[in-house]
Amino acid sequence: MIRIVMAEDQKMLSGAMASLLKLEDDIEVVAEVADGKQALAAIEAKQPDVCLLDIEMPYVTGLEIAERLREQGSSCKIIIVTTFTRPGYLQKAMNLKVEGYLLKDEPIDFLIATIRKVVNGERVISTDLAAALFLNEASPLTDREQEVLRLTKSGMTTGQIAKTLFLTNGTVRNYLSSAIQKLETESRQQAVRIAEEKGWI
Template identity: 45%
Template structure:
């Protein structure tokens, strides 16, 4: 008796990577790629339109990152489990992905046969995490930033002024400065740009 087909959605902004993944996974008799998207904000509409069992998501995508897209899929109540497939094994990404409801986290250079097996495990209701990524995440320490400090740092990373950040986040300039000062202290950085860089490298924003 053959196994039921597992329907897949692939989300990656690099056409070559997405196409390669689709070609490799489609070689498996029980896996079928039913949709592909190149932006994070296209993930939930594609899930709702194609009803995949598992979505394989890159983290860094335009429109919305893969972690935010995962939170949107999980929050929608869709019967689709999310597996992060990323180049970036940064400390913090794994923790954020799991907090968002991801069912697994693997790197893109995982051998195709192993990736297919991880997809099957996720579809069966299990959680899978690349062991090396898990070790890196634990060694990277816990994210010390608050949600508001992360928001302010994301805005600061784009070079926005304090006044612009304040308007964007509906805060007073003084409150923005306080959050930036706290984030600079927690990241041992010299200024807001350094704090944003450290937070990004560690996967905190």
């Protein structure tokens, strides 16, 4: 029996997927959760064979969960499901060596087949996502610029970012200015949006 923890914040989609998976004789959905914190707790409590993770969830994202599981050396197979074809997300998933990376509009039969394949040691990527990987656009931002944009996205002011990173206000402004120029935008908010869309932050 393949034991699965499902983490999906859209309840209707989650319910439909779980119902269809439960029809399979060799698959058992041991937990259905709606956010990243619950997902981590369920994975720890249930020790599933496979975790099916939405990429964007409240509190902790699917990629952050994948990262934690890899750091812990968990044997749980990871399948990321997403509506996004962002190359940055896909590249991070590949770096984390997730076993599956699927678009949500794939047929349920494809998902079921993927679950069985990853349990048997295979990796599966939706065809459209594999194409996006070949077109992967490298981030022009430095690690520090990405970090400053991430903190800007979280709502921090220049002063708060400076304190957090032990930098001067002027240095933070320089990083923001550089990121804005590289992304060809007019404001830090636009730079955050572009970097997020590309999956760079």
